Amino acid sequence: MFDAAALISAFGLLADPLTMLLLVVGILLGLVIGILPGLGPPIAIALALPFTFHLDTVASMVLLLGIYSAAIYGGSISAIAVGIPGTGAAIATVLDGHNMFKSGRGGEALGFSLTGSIIGGLFSAACLALIAPLLADLAVKFGPREYLAISVFGLIVVVRVAGQSLPKGLLIGALGIFLTTWGLDELNGTERYTFGSYNLYEGLPLVPFLVGLFAMSEVLIGAERVARRIEFSTDSLVVKLPGLKTLAGMKDLILRSSVIGTVIGIIPGEGAAVGAFFAYSEAKRRSKTPEAYGTGIPEGIVAPETANNATVGGALVPTLTLGVPGSPAAAVLLGALLIQGLTPGPKLFSEEPDLMYAIFTGLFLINILMMVIGLVAIRFAAQLIRVPTAVIVPTVMLLSFVGIYSVSNSFFNVGVLLGAGILGYVTRKLGYSIAPLSIGFVLGPILENSLRQSLTIADGSVTEFFDTPIGLTIYAALLLTIFWGPVTSRIKRRMGK
Amino acid sequence: MLSQRTANLIFIVIILAACAYFAWEAEGFSTSGLLASSGLPSKFFPQLLLGIMAVCAAFIGYLYLVRGAAGGDAGGTVFENKTEARQGILMLPVAAACYVIWRSFGFLPMAIVMGPLSLLAMGVRAPWFYVIVLAMTALVALTFTYGLGIQLI
Incomplete structure (x- = not known):
């Protein structure tokens, strides 16, 4: 529970000049990468991961959280200015944001997007600080069956929401888990798919795999679109913040979107894009003038932008307390903790309370500073949208190569990066989402160990799997998630008839 | 296609x-x-x-x-046009070649050829792109070598 000494210590850690500098650098980098179309938060964090190897834990987490939050917000700038979302999370913002920009209200649109993002980010940071310690207390009691239930829940949810085809999601998710079975069996030391290489004894390394999957595959896809030029006017790119009266008129919308974003962030596997779309459709559904959505109204920007930044704090709840990532970006963040020699999970709260409080406080600081930096830097940062893809592609490729090599001086890891990049590229081209692949790769070891331990405990009986109240609740929530939509729509159809 | x-x-x-x-x-x-x-x-x-x-x-x-489709891609193609296909597919051997060059000949030859090879694969001809990309390569190499102390060269 609340630990005042740890909080004071966290303030001390954050007050370190290098940490503060990295916090600002993180926000700037996140903004830049978020603005560049195609390069979203997971890529931004993945590219910065190798640098964290040389930093202490608090400094590296602050840098990555700054990048994470700012990259989600940065995506809205290109969505508003040129109608091309910088990140998937900003797709819902395009409709109203770009229409406002075209009608000469770009500054207002940017103001609404910035304000919504900050409020959503602060709300979810508060939720993280309140919920995470409680969940960690509960998670200490978790055994293999509970972890199995959570892993299954996370995986099924991400498979359902990622892409239009359920079998494709399942196939790619299973592939992600399968790849984690390579290496020595953790329970009995059996060699599995090592192909005589000692490099594979510890399995495929997480960080090179994730960087390859996100950054390298994006490089390869980016190479196809090199000829596209982006031109836009910067005349209306001076941010105009909405007044308190305007915000007060939107308080219900903001609160609802913040809650939606946070809750969707907490659900393992869901990401900022899902949160933004859900908040947008809810805002439209509840509006008295739903037909106005998409024509260029502030509510159409505030709802998705508040929700997508609210997913940041939400996604950190399962990541930090259970070691189960709340989003693909959180999966890469999990890699950062592993680089620092930390194992995300409930014990992190008792073993590293200073770090936990530094993360909570750091998130608040990031959101406050993002407001200041956003106000000053948007006009200049928006110019980056014009950076040609021909320059971005080789630079990101070199950064990925060198960054991964620098973590362990291993060519094998660079090979994994390349292999994962090609796998990500091929699967994306064939209409598969890489989100289940990445989440599957992170959850694989938890899933296998908990399944095998559960089976051992249950002495082979499957019914014993459900003989746990927490596990049963999670499975019930999973069934509700799967069947709620189809059942309610069927009932509505019948009532309509 | x-x-x-x-x-x-x-x-x-x-x-x-x-x-x-x-x-x-x-x-x-x-x-x-x-x-x-x-x-x-x-x-x-x-x-x-x-x-x-x-x-x-x-x-x-x-x-x-x-049905000819799985998840709404009926009638769809993998690449939008031949240019995109050529550029995307050519980048794969470029990335693999850079890895092999680094392993076989060291970092410097790889760093020097990666940018120009990528630009060639993407069909970029304007000379100033080559200059900018080589400058970015130098910046990345210097940052890692002197900023982070990584033994690249």
């Missing part, structure tokens, strides 16, 4: 063949000593996943064969 249907069917065949190979490979996993009798065998989980993958792949293959 290569249709999503054809490409996905080829991918499915590769996945099914890979599943069969890895499942057969898993049969050879051997655990020695007392650990051999403890809990589930090591092959159980990989083979379970390979089974799930094979079932999904077969179902996706069926969807493409019978």
Whole structure:
């Protein structure tokens, strides 16, 4: 529970000049990468991961959280200015944001997007600080069956929401888990798919795999679109913040979107894009003038932008307390903790309370500073949208190569990066989402160990799997998630008839 | 252009063949000593996943064969046009070649050729792009070598 000494210590850690500098650098980098179309938060964090190897834990987490939050917000700038979302999370913002920009209200649109993002980010940071310690207390009691239930829940949810085809999601998710079975069996030391290489004894390394999957595959896809030029006017790119009266008129919308974003962030596997779309459709559904959505109204920007930044704090709840990532970006963040020699999970709260409080406080600081930096830097940062893809592609490729090599001086890891990049590229081209692949790769070891331990405990009986109240609740929530939509729509159809 | 249907069917065949190979490979996993009798065998989980993958792949293959689509990509193509296809596909050997050059000849030759080779693969001819990319390469190399102290060269 609340630990005042740890909080004071966290303030001390954050007050370190290098940490503060990295916090600002993180926000700037996140903004830049978020603005560049195609390069979203997971890529931004993945590219910065190798640098964290040389930093202490608090400094590296602050840098990555700054990048994470700012990259989600940065995506809205290109969505508003040129109608091309910088990140998937900003797709819902395009409709109203770009229409406002075209009608000469770009500054207002940017103001609404910035304000919504900050409020959503602060709300979810508060939720993280309140919920995470409680969940960690509960998670200490978790055994293999509970972890199995959570892993299954996370995986099924991400498979359902990622892409239009359920079998494709399942196939790619299973592939992600399968790849984690390579290496020595953790329970009995059996060699599995090592192909005589000692490099594979510890399995495929997480960080090179994730960087390859996100950054390298994006490089390869980016190479196809090199000829596209982006031109836009910067005349209306001076941010105009909405007044308190305007915000007060939107308080219900903001609160609802913040809650939606946070809750969707907490659900393992869901990401900022899902949160933004859900908040947008809810805002439209509840509006008295739903037909106005998409024509260029502030509510159409505030709802998705508040929700997508609210997913940041939400996604950190399962990541930090259970070691189960709340989003693909959180999966890469999990890699950062592993680089620092930390194992995300409930014990992190008792073993590293200073770090936990530094993360909570750091998130608040990031959101406050993002407001200041956003106000000053948007006009200049928006110019980056014009950076040609021909320059971005080789630079990101070199950064990925060198960054991964620098973590362990291993060519094998660079090979994994390349292999994962090609796998990500091929699967994306064939209409598969890489989100289940990445989440599957992170959850694989938890899933296998908990399944095998559960089976051992249950002495082979499957019914014993459900003989746990927490596990049963999670499975019930999973069934509700799967069947709620189809059942309610069927009932509505019948009532309509 | 290569249709999503054809490409996905080829991918499915590769996945099914890979599943069969890895499942057969898993049969050879051997655990020695007392650990051999403890809990589930090591092959159980990989083979379970390979089974799930094979079932999904077969179902996706069926969807493409019978309905021509899986998840709203009916009539779609893998690449928008020939230029995109050439640029995307050419980047794959460029990335692989850079890796081989780094392993065989060191970082410097790789860093020097990576930018220009990428630009060539992307069909970029304007000289100033080559200058900018080489400058960015130098910046990245210097940052890692002198900023982070990584032994690259």
